Amino acid sequence: MKTFACGDVVPGCDATWVCDSEDDVLHAVAIHARDDHGLIEVPADLVAAVRSQIRDVA
Template sequence: MKVFACGDVVPGCGRTFSAADEDGILTQVAAHAAADHGLADVPPALVEQVRSRILAG
């Protein structure tokens, strides 16, 4: 199981995500970024920030 807290990248955001693998987290985060943060396209640098903060849960 993998976990990620959006607030680790976007201060003040309280959303957290869990999935069986990194791809599952990234899919959820991309949808959240679009719906809640207005990012239709997630920049590669942001994807790398997310990847670096995904933890084993």
């Protein structure tokens, strides 16, 4: 399982996810970024930042 906390990239955001794969996390984050942060598209550098903060969880 993979976990990601939006607050690691966007200070003050308390959204977190636990998904089966990194791609699932990125998909969920993209929806969250659009709905909660107003980002129509997630820029490549933000995707890279998200990927760097995704952690393995048992």
